[in-house]
Amino acid sequence: MDSGQDTVLECRGVVKRYGALAAVDGVDFNVKVGECVGIGGPNGAGKTTFFDLISGLTPVTDGTITYKGSDIVGTAPHLLCHRGLARTFQLNSGFDDLSVYENVLAAQAFGRRSAGGIVLAHKADHEAARRILADIGLECIASEKVAGVSVLARKKLMVATALVNEPDIILLDEPVGGLTPPEIEEFIALVQRFKARGLTLVFIEHVMHFLMAVADRAMIMHQGQIIYDGSPQGLSTDKTVTEVYLGSAGIGGAD
Numbered sequence: 151m152d153s154g155q156d157t158v159l160e161c162r163g164v165v166k167r168y169g170a171l172a173a174v175d176g177v178d179f180n181v182k183v184g185e186c187v188g189i190g191g192p193n194g195a196g197k198t199t200f201f202d203l204i205s206g207l208t209p210v211t212d213g214t215i216t217y218k219g220s221d222i223v224g225t226a227p228h229l230l231c232h233r234g235l236a237r238t239f240q241l242n243s244g245f246d247d248l249s250v251y252e253n254v255l256a257a258q259a260f261g262r263r264s265a266g267g268i269v270l271a272h273k274a275d276h277e278a279a280r281r282i283l284a285d286i287g288l289e290c291i292a293s294e295k296v297a298g299v300s301v302l303a304r305k306k307l308m309v310a311t312a313l314v315n316e317p318d319i320i321l322l323d324e325p326v327g328g329l330t331p332p333e334i335e336e337f338i339a340l341v342q343r344f345k346a347r348g349l350t351l352v353f354i355e356h357v358m359h360f361l362m363a364v365a366d367r368a369m370i371m372h373q374g375q376i377i378y379d380g381s382p383q384g385l386s387t388d389k390t391v392t393e394v395y396l397g398s399a400g401i402g403g404a405d
């Protein structure tokens with residue numbers, strides 16, 4: 151068992167059953183400080199359920215999940231967020247009737263480590279909100295209502311709301327799903343920038359080009375189990391991955 155200081159997240163024998171279906175079926179998974187892990191796998195493989203278990207949205211059936219050395223099984227999602235475990239969702243979330251800027255302030259107020267019901271934004275919160283929006287390229291639409299912004303802007307906003315409280319690990323569920331190829335390139339550059347600053351990141355993504363471009367490590371799930379955990383470059387030559395996940399299209403055809 152790896153319980154070294156540099157391990158942020160450690161999952162052992164994690165299982166989630168829905169009746170007879172094992173959506174997640176005995177997963178062992180570690181993430182180290184500064185690592186960027188891309189999770190792939192066919193539809194229904196159990197990827198989002200695995201994120202739901204880590205982030206406390208769904209109770210585990212069995213197994214242990216340790217975050218920064220503490221057992222977090224049974225911990226509520228908002229408490230995990232306060233402890234620095236941030237997560238985004240497959241579907242674009244956000245408060246449509248608030249501006250881009252107000253969404254970041256709301257994420258700060260409810261997600262910060264000292265959150266305790268006090269939602270007043272202080273000077274430092276405004277500065278941090280402006281900083282993250284500039285960093286992520288949203289400052290020019292900061293005052294626009296989220297209802298009217300593009301899919302790319304919503305995707306970026308989700309990352310901004312997760313990053314504004316400087317999490318120790320961030321889980322992104324399909325960060326580039328629905329984006330055009332040029333938008334995906336923009337997102338690759340963005341994630342690489344945050345990676346270079348030491349961000350610890352785990353993401354789920356069907357777009358293999360994105361996974362190959364940003365992940366240090368790839369983990370592929372199938373029927374609730376891990377069928378590959380290794381270098382992204384090794385994916386294209388792994389027989390099980392090629393047969394189960396990519397089919398005859400090969401690694402380049404999975405976009």
Ligand SMILES: Nc1ncnc2c1ncn2[C@@H]1O[C@H](COP(=O)(O)OP(=O)(O)OP(=O)(O)O)[C@@H](O)[C@H]1O
Nearest residue numbers: 168171173191192193194195196197198199200240
């Ligand atoms: N609340 C639930 N009740 C019953 N079955 C569920 C529930 N949530 C997920 N499942 C089932 O668990 C399995 C894994 O689903 P999950 O959404 O985790 O897959 P995924 O790999 O994220 O798929 P996708 O790539 O399509 O998002 C699927 O068979 C799904 O139907």
